[in-house]
Amino acid sequence: MDFLDLNVAEDIVEILKKEGIKKPTEIQSECIPLIKNSNDIIAQSQTGTGKTLAFLIPVIEKINPENKFISTLILAPTRELAIQITNEAEKLASCRDINILSAYGGKDIKAQMNKLKKNIHIVIATPGRLLDHIDRESIDLKRVETFILDEADQMLLMGFKNEVESILKHVNKKRQTLFFSATIDSQVKKLAYRYTSDPVFIEIKNQHVTMEKIKQSIVITTDREKFDSLCNVIDNDNPFMAIIFCRTKRRADKLEEDMGRRGYNCEKIHSDISQAKRERIMKNFRNMKTQYLIATDVASRGLDITGITHIYNYDFPESAEDYIHRIGRTGRAGENGESCSFVTEKNMKVLSDVEEKLGFEISRR
Structure with a gap:
């Protein structure tokens, strides 16, 4: 049709x-x-x-x-x-x-x-x-x-x-x-x-329609080692455009600071940033002037940007639904996408819920 x-x-x-x-x-x-x-x-x-x-x-x-x-x-x-x-x-x-x-x-x-x-x-x-x-x-x-x-x-x-x-x-x-x-x-x-x-x-029941184009993986890590784990993964992936999700505004602020110090081309977006600045940040990201967008969940709903190749869950989401919404930012319009999530011991229960909802075990990196 x-x-x-x-x-x-x-x-x-x-x-x-x-x-x-x-x-x-x-x-x-x-x-x-x-x-x-x-x-x-x-x-x-x-x-x-x-x-x-x-x-x-x-x-x-x-x-x-x-x-x-x-x-x-x-x-x-x-x-x-x-x-x-x-x-x-x-x-x-x-x-x-x-x-x-x-x-x-x-x-x-x-x-x-x-x-x-x-x-x-x-x-x-x-x-x-x-x-x-x-x-x-x-x-x-x-x-x-x-x-x-x-x-x-x-x-x-x-x-x-x-x-x-x-x-x-x-x-x-x-x-x-x-x-x-x-x-x-x-x-x-x-x-x-x-x-x-x-x-x-x-x-519309079949969630696999939105997931089948996304290659998913996880990294088991600790809070102390998480930042180095993220840097190793993105250096290895070298994504064209990526969104990195954090749990809180403070975490997003800190991650932007740490990644900036290491020379990554990144900007953060969350609800404390003025509307004019948020629009400028999103414009830069859409126009591919920024490679990494660090975001809280304010950006995980409704955000549809062509060309996002990778999603990184720096902080693992709090529910299986949130996981699906976040990684659904990639693998759109028939394109392939990749997601990688960083999992600590306290995230194991939600990870189990995610895998049950997806119907398969996510590959470990």
Whole structure:
């Protein structure tokens, strides 16, 4: 099946082809016809399976550029994800006269308010900044036709449940509602069923689809030897582009300092870094001016950068789901990728959970 079989418009198919996307993923094949048919959806699919395009393609197709109101609202838990969805939306909308506003903290609110006075069709926002606009009465959501909550599990994990509910009080009640999430627990279900009408539940089960292109390995080490172990591995791998995950902001700060001292081309990203600086760091990484991006889990969701060849878990993740989300940053769009995780004695229980979920033992280096 290709995108034309899903009745995707030819101008959008051409843009997808230019981006090297020729065939829909499973989540896209399932969601696109249902969204075009105005169904409400609760969709569960692993990171790296193409969820963003699964909702952007049909939503952009449905928008009438002559509308003088916000017809689509997309809510994302983090600035990074909001920026990334905006980048994808702008590419798809480039063939149509559709205006997009990205609204998140750290960006000049007055500039956003000025833009809102013009004709905006899609708003992509984080909860805090959107509520700020609602309080200032600078945004009108009464005619929104489609509401999308992306990474619903992260939204709740980060404590945004009350904010989401406050926002929905201001959104058109007769809307289409789409919930997308990598995991769906009872909390996500409760929220989703409360705000959807007769939703279609979609679950893409096969995690091996996202894992099969990633060569995984682990290094058994100690906290004292971990830094030298990392340096030995990356010297041996010589990755083209890599993300190195740390557990805390302090650990990321220290690792950047230590790697910088050894001459590695690296930058760190976490929530204490100003938005302007975070955008500059991500731009450098995307443009391959930085080889190693040191990150906390703020970057493990929704981050889709072409060309990441390696993922290193300097600090082993705290759950099997987090492991899959992290290493899912590589091995995308049909490319091969590699991951290497550094495991100390205290990580053995989670390692066992990861291997059980994957269905195989990860090779030891």
